[in-house]
Amino acid sequence: MTLLDLWLSRSIPMCLLLQSLVLMALCFPSASMCPKGCICQRDPHLHGLNVTCSQSRLKEIPPSLPVDTVLLRLDHNQIGAVPDQAFHGLRFLRELNLSYNAVETLGEGAFSGIEATLQVLDLSHNRITSVHKDAFARLKARVIVDDNPWHCDCALQQAIGGMAHNHEAAARVLCRSSELRDQEGRPFLAVDTDLCTLAKRTTDYAMLVTMFGWFTMVISYVVYYVRQNQEDARRHLEYLKSLPSKPKKPDEADDISTVV
Numbered sequence: 001m002t003l004l005d006l007w008l009s010r011s012i013p014m015c016l017l018l019q020s021l022v023l024m025a026l027c028f029p030s031a032s033m034c035p036k037g038c039i040c041q042r043d044p045h046l047h048g049l050n051v052t053c054s055q056s057r058l059k060e061i062p063p064s065l066p067v068d069t070v071l072l073r074l075d076h077n078q079i080g081a082v083p084d085q086a087f088h089g090l091r092f093l094r095e096l097n098l099s100y101n102a103v104e105t106l107g108e109g110a111f112s113g114i115e116a117t118l119q120v121l122d123l124s125h126n127r128i129t130s131v132h133k134d135a136f137a138r139l140k141a142r143v144i145v146d147d148n149p150w151h152c153d154c155a156l157q158q159a160i161g162g163m164a165h166n167h168e169a170a171a172r173v174l175c176r177s178s179e180l181r182d183q184e185g186r187p188f189l190a191v192d193t194d195l196c197t198l199a200k201r202t203t204d205y206a207m208l209v210t211m212f213g214w215f216t217m218v219i220s221y222v223v224y225y226v227r228q229n230q231e232d233a234r235r236h237l238e239y240l241k242s243l244p245s246k247p248k249k250p251d252e253a254d255d256i257s258t259v260v
Helices: 003-027 154-161 164-171 195-242 250-259
Strands: 039-043 048-052 069-073 095-097 120-122 142-144 150-152 175-178
């Protein structure tokens, strides 16, 4: 056997081994890429990762999610907040499941960076009471918001107004509490009052009451000050009147008689 034959006999198995390792790396993500408590599986149809973190007792969104995640399940955890840009960089994300958590509010940038690709967003069965008026403004996804204790106010009305393509989701928003007492427990779309105008009127009324209160305090102080000064002046005058008159000196009496 020549040296060339020997080299080829050893190189071919090595190439096959390297090829196998490359295929494994492509098909199965490494453990270091997958967040703790999650399962990451490659989806051959979507050409990305399905990241499942359901029922993992998570209290926050994992900070290091694989950038090629296409489906992210974070349901049935204890996540209490969605920070701004929490999913920034997941430019292939199509479905996000945050149902059955403890999220209470959503900021303007909660879903920043995934607006263009996201197709389904599940926020049902949380504790969401309020959202920023632009929280859903740029989303094109189907949003599921059932079973949340919504507080129906101006911001929510503006947020729902930006979900024209999500009429079904908007129809499922029930007012647990509201700026209008008679709207509590009713569907949000049944509210035919402009809550933003109502909020402005309420604010203007509060400012008017506050200004009137300050004006009343100033007037009261001025009246008190004037009366107090009058009382002090009256007492001082009475004190002067009560003083004995000063007797005239003999020299002053002689001068007066001489002049006469």
